[in-house]
Amino acid sequence: MTRRDKWIPYGLVAPYILHFAVFVAFPVVFSVVLTFHSWNIISPMEFVGLANYTRLFKDRLFWQAIYNTLRFLIIHIPLQIVIALALAELLNRTIRGASFFRAAFFLPVIVSGVVVTILWQQLLGYNMGMLNRILTAISLPRVPWLDDPTVAMYSIAVMVTWKNVGLYVILFLVGLQTVPVQYYEAADLEGATSWQKFRFITLPMINPTIFTVVVLSTIGGFSLFIEPYIMTEGGPMNSTLSAVMYIYRQAFQYYHMGYSATLGFFFALLILFVVAIQKRYVEQEI
Amino acid sequence: MAEVRLKHIAKAYTGDSRVIQDVSIDVNDKEFVVLVGPSGCGKSTLLRMIAGLETITDGELFIGDRRMNDVPASERDIAMVFQNYALYPHMTVFENMAFGLKLRGLPKDEIRERVSKAARLLEIENLLDRKPKDMSGGQRQRVAIGRAIVRNPQVFLFDEPLSNLDAKLRGQTRIELQKLHRELSATMIYVTHDQVEAMTLGDRIVVLRNGDVMQYDTPLNLYNHPVNQFVAGFIGTPPMNFLSGRITDAGPLRFESPNQEVMIDLAETGYGNALKPYRGKTVVLGIRAESISHQPFTDRTFHRQPVVVEALENMGSETLAYFLVENQRFIARLSAEQNLSFGQRIDLFWDSTKFHFFDAQTEQAIQP
Numbered sequence: 001m002t003r004r005d006k007w008i009p010y011g012l013v014a015p016y017i018l019h020f021a022v023f024v025a026f027p028v029v030f031s032v033v034l035t036f037h038s039w040n041i042i043s044p045m046e047f048v049g050l051a052n053y054t055r056l057f058k059d060r061l062f063w064q065a066i067y068n069t070l071r072f073l074i075i076h077i078p079l080q081i082v083i084a085l086a087l088a089e090l091l092n093r094t095i096r097g098a099s100f101f102r103a104a105f106f107l108p109v110i111v112s113g114v115v116v117t118i119l120w121q122q123l124l125g126y127n128m129g130m131l132n133r134i135l136t137a138i139s140l141p142r143v144p145w146l147d148d149p150t151v152a153m154y155s156i157a158v159m160v161t162w163k164n165v166g167l168y169v170i171l172f173l174v175g176l177q178t179v180p181v182q183y184y185e186a187a188d189l190e191g192a193t194s195w196q197k198f199r200f201i202t203l204p205m206i207n208p209t210i211f212t213v214v215v216l217s218t219i220g221g222f223s224l225f226i227e228p229y230i231m232t233e234g235g236p237m238n239s240t241l242s243a244v245m246y247i248y249r250q251a252f253q254y255y256h257m258g259y260s261a262t263l264g265f266f267f268a269l270l271i272l273f274v275v276a277i278q279k280r281y282v283e284q285e286i
Numbered sequence: 287m288a289e290v291r292l293k294h295i296a297k298a299y300t301g302d303s304r305v306i307q308d309v310s311i312d313v314n315d316k317e318f319v320v321l322v323g324p325s326g327c328g329k330s331t332l333l334r335m336i337a338g339l340e341t342i343t344d345g346e347l348f349i350g351d352r353r354m355n356d357v358p359a360s361e362r363d364i365a366m367v368f369q370n371y372a373l374y375p376h377m378t379v380f381e382n383m384a385f386g387l388k389l390r391g392l393p394k395d396e397i398r399e400r401v402s403k404a405a406r407l408l409e410i411e412n413l414l415d416r417k418p419k420d421m422s423g424g425q426r427q428r429v430a431i432g433r434a435i436v437r438n439p440q441v442f443l444f445d446e447p448l449s450n451l452d453a454k455l456r457g458q459t460r461i462e463l464q465k466l467h468r469e470l471s472a473t474m475i476y477v478t479h480d481q482v483e484a485m486t487l488g489d490r491i492v493v494l495r496n497g498d499v500m501q502y503d504t505p506l507n508l509y510n511h512p513v514n515q516f517v518a519g520f521i522g523t524p525p526m527n528f529l530s531g532r533i534t535d536a537g538p539l540r541f542e543s544p545n546q547e548v549m550i551d552l553a554e555t556g557y558g559n560a561l562k563p564y565r566g567k568t569v570v571l572g573i574r575a576e577s578i579s580h581q582p583f584t585d586r587t588f589h590r591q592p593v594v595v596e597a598l599e600n601m602g603s604e605t606l607a608y609f610l611v612e613n614q615r616f617i618a619r620l621s622a623e624q625n626l627s628f629g630q631r632i633d634l635f636w637d638s639t640k641f642h643f644f645d646a647q648t649e650q651a652i653q654p
Contacts, residue, residue, distance in 0.1 A: 025360035182372035187337050190386030190437070200385070204376040284376070 008087035036263035039256055052262035057171030062263060064238055066270070067247040068153055072242065075157035080217050081210065084165050089198070102173075106166035113163065113226040120159045121146075121231055146232055149239035155257045156227050156240055164220065168213050176202065204284065211283045215275055222271050243267055288350055288440035288473045289315045290336060296344035297331055297497075299490060305331055308345070318467050318474045319509075320479055320488035324520070328497040329477045333443050336475060338362050365434035366443040369452065371416040371426045373433070380404075380414040383433045397582050404432045406467070424455045435470060444476040448483060460486055481521050485509070498590040515649040518572050518642055524606065526572045527616040530646055533564040539641075541571060543612045554587040555638045556654045569652065572642035575606070578618035579635045589636040595626055609634070 036113040037050055039045040044175060057060060091098050108116060122216055123130050124145035132142040145155040179202060185196045203210075234241035247267065251260035290313040292522060297306035306328045313319045336347060338359030347354045347366065353503040354362055362550045373382050378400055383516040387397045408428045418426055419469075419515040427447060434442055444463075448456045468475055477486055484491045485505045493500040495518070501513045512518035518526045531543040539558055549572070552558050555568040561569065582588060593609035593616075600622065607618045607626060618634055626632065 180370075180372070182368050182370060183374060185359075185601070186372040186374075186433075187336075187367065187385075188339065188359040189337060189362075189364060189366050190389055192386075192389050193360075196389055201374065204374075207376075 004036045017059065026072065031261040031264060034258050037258045039257040041257060045258075048258065052259050053266075056262055056266055061238065061241070061278065062243070062246055066240055066267075068239060069222060069224060069243045071153050072157050072160075072224055073218065074152050076221050077217050079161045079245055080165055080168055081213055084168035084213065085172050086268070087165070087169045087243045088176055089202075090175045091169065091173060100176050103168050108163045109166045111265045112164075113204070114230060116163050117159070117230045118268075120162075124155055124159075124231075147236055150238045152236060153228075153231055153273045156224075157230065160227055162222065164217070168217065171209055171213055171216075172185060175206040198278050207282075207284045211278070212281050214278050218274060218278065219271060222267070222274075253272060288620060289313055289317075289348075289447075290441060290473060290475065292332075292336075292345065293348070293630075294345035295332070295335065295342060297315050297328070297340065298343045304343070304497060306335070306343075307497055309494075311492055311499065312344075313473060313475060314367070315473055318476065318487060318489045318637075319568075320478060320484040321494060322478055322484035322488075322491055322520075324497075325493035326477055326495040326579060329479075329492075329494050329560045330445055331418045332494070333366075333445055333475060333477045337366050337443050346569055351360050352487075363440045364443060365437050365441075366445065367430045367434050367447045368425075369446040371418070371430040372428055373426055375418050378415050378417055379410065379421075379429050379432075380592075382418070382429060383414075383436050384557075386433070386437050386497075392401040400436045401432075404436045405436070408432050408472075413617040423452075424459070427451060427459065431466070440473065442472055442474040444474065446478055447476075448478070449480075463487060464568050473569050482523065485521065486529050491521075493520060495626060509601075511651070512642065515572065515644040515651075517569055518644070518651070522574060524572050524575045524617045524619070525577075527611075527614075528572050528644075529611055529614060530568055531568045532559050532568055533566065539565070541569070545612055547565075547612050548589075548591060550589050550638070550641075555641050557641065557652070559644055560652050560654050561617050561632070561643060564652070567647040568648050570644040570649075572644060573636055574639065576618040577637040577640035578616075579622050579637070580618075580624055580632065583637060587638045589638050591634050591636060593632060594635050595628055595630045595632060598628065599628055607634075641643045 028033055029271075034045075036047060036049060038048045039050070091102055091105075095101075122128075125217040126132060126142060126144055126147050127146065131145065135142055137218040146152050182196075183201050183205070184197055192200070213286060223244050225244040225248065228242055229245055232240045234245055242262075244267075245258050247263045250256045250263060290311075292309055292311045295309045296304055298304045300332060304339060309332060310337055310403045311319070323331060325328050335342050336349075338357065340353070342355050349362060350366070374385065375646055378386065383401045383404060387400060392400075396578060401414070405414060408431060410425065410428045410432060413425055416428070421429070425529060426485065427450075442458070448459055449456065451459060460560075461560045463476075464487060467546065476483075478487075485508075488505055490502060491508055492502045495516055498553060499510060501517045505512075508517060508521045512521060520530065529543055531541050531548065533552075534540050534542050538550045540559060541548070541552055541561075547569075552561055579588075582590070591611070594609065595607055596610055596615070597608040599606040599608075603622055605622050605626065607620050607624075609616050609618070620626075644650065647653060
C-alpha cells in the first residue's frame with residue numbers, strides 16, 4: 001500500500017464524519033453545555049450552574065405541556081395500534097382492491113403535516129367545520145372539537161392517528177405475513193374461533209411488531225408539534241401545548257436558549273425512560 | 287365408530303386442471319391407512335381435504351355417518367400432525383398440548399390429567415416446561431403427536447411426520463407409531479412419499495399418482511400383486527427391474543427382448559395362456575431384485591441369463607449386483623458370500639414363477 005492509498009479510506013468516510021460532527025455530535029455536546037448557561041443568542045453566554053434545572057422543576061407550564069403530551073399519547077398510541085392492526089388484518093385477507101386500500105391508507109403518511117393539519121382544521125371548525133355541519137344536519141349539537149380545553153387534545157390525537165396509521169398498517173402487514181399458516185391450520189383443527197386464533201396465536205406471534213409500533217409511535221407522539229402549532233397554537237388555555245412546542249417557544253420566541261436546551265435534555269431522558277418501561281412490559285420473548 | 291369414506295372426491299384449484307381426479311376410499315374404524323406416492327401426486331391435498339383445511343370440489347366425505355363436506359375443520363373431531371409439527375413457539379410443551387382442551391373449556395384438573403397421561407405415553411414428561419425451540423426434532427415430533435392424542439379425536443391424520451428426522455430416529459419412530467396405533471386403537475391416515483414407511487406402518491396402502499388411486503390394498507398384496515407397472519416400480523427397494531419385449535410364437539410362445547438378449551419360454555412361467563392374446567405385441571417384463579439368484583433354483587422353474595457385473599454394493603448381509611440387460615440397468619439381490627468382481631461374466635437365474643408382465647400400452651398388469 002502506498003502512502004496515498006492509506007488515506008483513501010479516510011477520504012471516503014470524511015463526508016459522513018463531517019456531517020456527523022457538524023449536525024449530530026456538535027449540537028448534542030453544545031446543548032449539554034448550554035444547559036448550564038444562560039444565553040439569548042446575541043449577548044455572550046453566562047454560566048449559571050444548575051439554575052436551569054431548578055427552574056425546570058418549578059415551571060408549571062412545562063409540566064402542563066408534559067401532561068398534555070401524555071394525554072395525547074394515552075389516546076394516540078392505543079388508537080393507532082388498534083386501528084392499524086385491524087386494518088392490517090383486513091388487508092391481509094385476499095380482498096378485492098387490497099393494494100388500492102393499502103395505497104389509500106398510506107397516502108396521508110407522505111402528505112405534508114401542514115397540509116393535513118389545514119385540511120383537518122376545515123373538518124373540525126366549530127361553526128363551518130364539515131363534521132359539525134353533519135351533526136347539525138342530523139339535529140345533533142355541535143361539538144367544540146378544537147375550542148374546548150378538555151376535547152381539543154383528543155381531536156388532535158385522532159387527527160395524528162389518521163395521518164400516521166398507514167405506516168403502521170404496513171408494519172403490521174409485514175408482521176402478520178411472518179406468521180406461518182400452519183399455526184392457524186393447527187388451531188383450526190383444535191377448534192379455535194377467529195378471535196381465539198387472533199388472541200392466542202396472532203397477538204403473541206407479532207409481539208415484536210407490536211413492540212416496534214409502540215416505541216415508534218411513542219417517540220413520534222412525544223415530538224408532537226406541527227399539528228397543535230398550526231391548528232390551535234397550543235390553546236385553548238394551553239390545553240394543546242405540547243412539550244416540544246413549549247421547548248420551541250422557550251428557544252425561538254423568548255430566546256431562552258439555555259433553558260430550552262435544559263428542557264430538551266430532560267425531555268429526551270423522559271422519552272428514554274418511557275421506552276425502557278415499554279421494553280420491560282410490552283416486549284415478550286417468543 | 288370412525289370410519290372415513292371418500293366417495294368420488296375431486297379437487298381443482300383453478301379452472302379444469304384437477305389435482306385430485308376421482309378418489310374413492312373406505313378407511314375402516316381403527317385402521318391405519320397410508321397414502322403414498324411421488325411428490326405432486328395429491329396425497330397431502332387429499333389429507334388436507336379430510337382435515338377440512340381444503341375445500342372439496344366434487345364428491346362426498348363421510349366420517350362416521352356424518353357427511354363432512356361443509357363441516358368446518360374445528361368440528362370434524364380430527365387431529366393432525368404436521369410435517370413441520372406447527373408447535374406454537376410462544377407456548378411451552380404443556381401449553382401446546384393443553385391448547386385445544388383449553389379452547390374447549392375443559393376443567394383445569396382434567397386438562398392436567400390428560401396432558402400428563404399423554405406425556406407419560408410418549409415419555410416426554412420431563413419436557414413439559416420447555417419451549418419448542420429448546421427441543422430436538424425428535425422431541426418436537428413427540429410433542430406434536432402428544433398434542434394430537436390429548437384430544438382423543440375420532441381420526442388421526444399424519445402429514446409426513448417423519449420426514450424431518452434422521453434415518454435412525456425415523457426407524458425408531460416408525461415402531462413407536464405402530465405401538466401407539468395399537469394402544470390408542472384409533473383410525474389413522476398417514477401421508478408419506480417413502481414406500482418403506484408405507485409398507486411398515488399401513489394396514490392398507492393407497493398408492494396415488496397424479497391425483498388418482500393406482501391401487502388400494504394391503505402391503506403384501508401391493509408387493510406381490512401390483513396392478514400396474516407404476517405400483518410395481520414404486521413399491522419395494524431396490525425397485526423392480528423392467529424390460530420391454532415382444533411376444534412371439536414362432537414355435538413355443540416366447541418373450542423376446544429387442545436385441546434377443548433375453549428370450550424366455552413362457553410355457554414354464556404360468557403366463558402361457560395369459561400372454562397368448564399379446565402375440566406380436568410389446569409387453570413389459572418385471573422381476574424383483576430378490577427373485578434373481580446366482581445359482582439355479584432346485585424347486586422351481588427359472589430362466590438362465592448370462593450377464594456382466596457392472597457394479598457391486600456390498601451391504602454385509604447381502605450384495606446388490608448391477609448389470610445391463612438391453613442397455614438397461616438391472617439389480618439383483620444376491621447373498622453376501624459371493625466372490626464377485628467388476629466386469630466378471632456370470633450366469634444369473636431368474637425365478638420364473640415370480641415374473642410380472644405388464645401391457646406396454648396401458649401399463650396394467652397381465653394376470654397369469
